[in-house]
Amino acid sequence: MSEIQVMDLNIMHTIASGQPLTFHAEYDSGAGIVKYNNGTQLVMIEQRAARTKVRIEARDQNQAAIEFSKRFRLSDNMKKIYSAINTDAFMDSAISNYGGMRLTLNDPWETTVCFILSQYNNLKRIRRIVLELKERYGEASTDGSIAFPKPERIKAASEAELKDCGMGFRARYIKSAAEMCTENIDLHALTGKGYDNVKSNLMEICGVGEKVADCIALMGYGELEAFPIDVWVKRTMEKVYFKGREKKIDKLMDFAEEKWGKNRGYAQQYIFWNGMNVVKR
């Protein structure tokens, strides 16, 4: 057992907010406990009521603490980021509602799968599909928890078997993504190559368009310039900044770059989550 000091971190909001980690971590909001397999082992993180200390339990404490710190982006200076994205009353309320919500930095392959599954879908069902994939194809760690399945394992499954996990028409994309990522492109090699480069390479994958590529760039590679625009972000931005008038994606992208600059990926996460849960339709 070890404790680490954290600032501007709210695990509850982070875990709830529709990111890859969300889709397989178990979270007990009453106890303030998250459990997830970090790729090699089971990790338990406890944070009571947005406190500044979290407790970590894992077989290999050191590895768990390092991975946790990276995955929850603890080295981000949130004071600076908030001052960059708190540009108006709407952003101010979003930050006040969900302060401490972090972007997470996830495995690129896992992120790719999660966001291919996200298209024309909803959070609840994405989560179920991801859990199903893990149960069927995931690899058990020695502590019994299950790691997200590697592309080799997904590739070995038939499209019909994948469809059986409830993913519908996305099975074709998942299957071909697994093939590409084992044969044609090395996802890990894209790390640190820069936003434009990462994004254009990701879009080579069938089933990965602009929005999904932005999600992967943001949450799988930590490219904070990525600004994924889904139906909620679009709706919310139109309502808040354009008097409810419809705007094209490109227009909204330019607006975001202008308004929130290099940290616009963080702005997007707050717009998305506050838009979906508070502004609603």
Place this chain on the structure above:
DNA sequence: ACCCAGGCGGGCG
């Protein structure tokens, strides 16, 4: 019953 979901690829004008 009907509409929608963290969109995308393909086809058409």
Place this chain on the structure above:
DNA sequence: CGCCCGCATGGG
């Protein structure tokens, strides 16, 4: 180019 359509599935 831009626009429009179908797509599997489950929940509101």
